[in-house]
Amino acid sequence: GENVEQHPSTLSVQEGDSAVIKCTYSDSASNYFPWYKQELGKGPQLIIDIRSNVGEKKDQRIAVTLNKTAKHFSLHITETQPEDSAVYFCAASTSGGTSYGKLTFGQGTILTVHP
């Protein structure tokens, strides 16, 4: 089955700096890669996603890049703010058979933005 590795597990930055979180996946058939943000005691919320037919996607201060050949994708947050502090998860969608639409998640990154 699919395996998703996420790094780093913790990331500490100063307000205004950029933050980068990286993920690798194992199943070359995966073609949907969402990123979720989880605040303390809440469920994850989608912040950005990318499909395999594009290499990069931006939404204001957030961007995601995808390298299908190397099977890795990254989240970039620019001009970080204290409210960006949360746990971030990457995921990959496994396609085919009974796994159609099932997400496999990375281990999560705890991002702390210091004022």
Add this chain to the structure above:
Amino acid sequence: DGGITQSPKYLFRKEGQNVTLSCEQNLNHDAMYWYRQDPGQGLRLIYYSQIVNDFQKGDIAEGYSVSREKKESFPLTVTSAQKNPTAFYLCASSTQGMNTEAFFGQGTRLTVV
């Protein structure tokens, strides 16, 4: 408001007891999922259902059971066979098929006392 609702938010269980976690959605989604979250391990899939009256085991199904009698509801039972049930449980739903956003509930924190 459309969304996905989990209840209760906190649940305490004595060892040896079964307990059922509720998950309801009004998003008209076909697919529903249960994940377990432990510190440092991300989200691990317990069970998922792509259509009413059908469900499949995920990566860590042992000690859990589910039912999908209605499209809106996907309850999870944590049985006494689950050896380490203390965790944060998340329910999610999505439109059927891949490449679709999964919407999560607020979670249920289960503690065995």
